[in-house]
Amino acid sequence: KGETGDANKAVIEALVAAGNLLARGRLKHQYPHSWRSKKPVIFRNTPQWFIAMDQDIRNADGTAAPRPATLAGNDPDTLRARALAGIKAVQWVPESGENRITGMIASRPDWVVSRQRAWGVPIAVFVKEKGDGEVEILKDAAVNARIAAAFEAEGADAWYKQGARERFLGDLAAEGWQKVDDILDVWFDSGSTHAFTLEVRDDLKANRAPGGPDTVMYLEGSDQHRGWFHSSLLESCGTRGRPPYDAVLTHGFVLDEDGRKMSKSLGNVVSPQEVIKASGADILRLWVCASDYSDDLRIGPEILKTTADTYRKLRNTIRWLLGSLHHYHPSERVAFADMPALERLVLHRLQELDGQVRAAYAAFDYKKVHALLTVFMTSELSAFYFDVRKDALYCDPISSLTRRACLTVLDEVFDRIVTWLAPILCFTCEEAFLARGGEGSVHLLTFPETPAAWRDDALADQWRRIRQVRRVVLGALEVERTAKRMGSSLEAAPVVHVTDPALVAALEGVDLAEVCITSAATLRTDEGPADAFRLDEVPGVAVVPGRAEGRKCARSWKVTPEVGADPDYPDVTPRDAQALREIAARAAAE
DSSP: OBTTBOHHHHHHHHHHHHTOOOOOOOOOOOOOBOTTTOOBOOOOOOOOOEEOSSSBOBOTTSSBOOOOTTSOTTSOOBHHHHHHHHHHTSEEESTHHHHHHHHHHHHOOOEEOEEOOSSSOBOOOEEEEOSSSOEEEOOOHHHHHHHHHHHHHHOGGGGGSTTHHHHHHGGGGGGTOEEOOOEEOHHHHHHTHHHHTTTTOTTTOOOOSTTOSOOOEEEEEGGGGTTHHHHHHHHHHHHHSSOSOSEEEEEOOEEOTTSOBOOTTTTOOOOHHHHHHHHOHHHHHHHHHHSOTTSOEEOOHHHHHHHHHHHHHHHHHHHHHHHHTTTOOGGGOOOGGGSOHHHHHHHHHHHHHHHHHHHHHHTTOHHHHHHHHHHIIIIIIIIIIHHHHHHHHHHSOTTOHHHHHHHHHHHHHHHHHHHHHTTTSHHHHHHHHHHTTOOSOGGGOOOOOOOGGGOOHHHHHHHHHHHHHHHHHHHHHHHHHHTTSOOSGGGBOOEEEEOOHHHHHHHTTOOHHHHHTOSOOEEEOSOOOTTSBOOTTSTTEEEEOOBOOSEEOTTTOOEETTTTOSTTSTTSOHHHHHHHHHHHHHHHHO
C-alpha cells in the first residue's frame, strides 16, 4: 500500500478495464517479511561489500600472501581452500559437525559483509568513483592511523560524528573521497572475537604456536556452524592462515520433559537457579553430563528426580569409602603381589577404567564418563566388592592380610574416583577430598597414574565366571527369602552343583561362601537334583539352598559350629576372638 492506496487493487482494476486480465484468485504463499516488525518487505538492489571466496589471497600491497602449511602443493591459496584445509585440522565433536561445516564452506557464495543500517560497526574506508561502476579504496597509512586512534579513544561512534570525513582525511579531504556509511555484518563482528581475546588480553592469551601448550575449543549450539564457527573460521583463515580453534563442540537445545520448547506461556520453563536451590549445583552438573548433548536435551521434575537418585548412589559410595578409610594408615599397605585375587580384580578394573575415562574426557564424551563410573561405583563396588568384603573389613583381625589389602585397594579406589568425578561433581569431590585431609584442592590434581601391571584380563575372565555362579546362588536365596523360609543369607549353606568345566575351573581355590556371603557353601561337580534352582542364562549350574548348621556368631552373625571354640570369647568364632584380642591390645598400647 502506498500513499494513494492499495497498489495491487489499482493494477488489477486497470488490467480489467483494458481487457487484459486472464484470471485472478487468492494464493497462500511465502512472502519476504521483517522478522522484527512482521511486515512485508521489498528487496532492493544496492551496492555491497564482498569478501571473495575464490580469489587468490594477497597482501595490502598486492603481493602474494604467505602460503599456509595446511594447503597441498597444487591447491589455490583462496579463502575457500584455506578454510576447507583448516576444517580437517580441527577436532569436531560430534564428528558429524565436520561434514556439516565442510558442506557449507564448499558451496557458499562470496561473503556479503556490508549492511545498510543506522547503527553498528562501520566499514571505516573512503572510496572514490572511477566512472566505470567500480570504486577506488583509499589506502593511506596516515588516514588509517587517525581512524584507529579515534576508535581507540572514542569508540566506533567517532566515524559518525559531524566533521568525521574532514577530520580523518586531513589534506585529502578536497580530493573527492567519500566516507562509506555501511556497517559490518554482525557475524563479522562475532567472527573476530579470537583476535581481541585469545591474542590480545593477557588473562586469556592462548599459546597456540607449533608445540604450544594451549588448546582452544569453541562451544555453542549446532546452529553456529552457519554462524560463529563459520565466520570465525573464515576470518582467521583469511588473516592468520589457520582456524582460530583446535576443537569445536556443538550441543543441542534444552527442551522440557515432553520434548517441547520451553515457554513462559506453557509454564514449562526450568530455571537453573531453581534446580540449584532445590537440589544443589552437582545435580544440575550430573544431569548435563548424563545427557547426550549432541542432540536436544530434555529436563523436568521426573528427569531431575532420576538424576538425584543416581547422585545419591554415587555420594553414598564415596561416603562408605570415607568411613572405611577413616582409621587407615599407609603403613598398613599391602604389596600388589601379596593381594588376594578379589583385590587384584578391583585394581584390574581401575587400570581398565583409567584408559577409558581419560579417552572419554579427551573426546568430550561426558555421558560415557558418567556411565562408566556409575556402573563401576554402583554395580561393581557397592553391590559386589563392598558387599563381599564387609565381613573381612569389619570382623577380621587388625593384622589380617585380607583386611589390609582391602583397605589398600579402597585407598586407591578413592583417589581415582574423586579425581575422575571432580570435573562433573565438583563440589562433592572437593568435600570428599578435604574430608580425608587433602591439601589444596582436588581440582588442582591430575588423574593418578595407574600401573600397567594391574591389568589382568585372565583374572577378570575368571571372576566373570565366578559372578555367573554367584548370580544363581543369590537367585536361589532370594526365592527362600520371598517364601519366608530364610532371612539373612548368612543363615544359608547352599550346595552348588556345577557341570560346566570352565566354571568348575574358575571356582578352583575360591571361597564360595565368602563370595556369596553365606556361612558355608559346598561345590559339587554333578547335575544336581531336578528341583534345584537354576537360571536359563547360566546353564550348567544348579543350587540347593540348605541351612547353615551351628550357632550364630554374636559379632559376624555367621552360623557355624566354630562359635564358642575359644573359651575366652564363647559367643564368637575363633577369627572374631582373635580380632577382639588385637583390638584390646591396641587400646591398651594407646
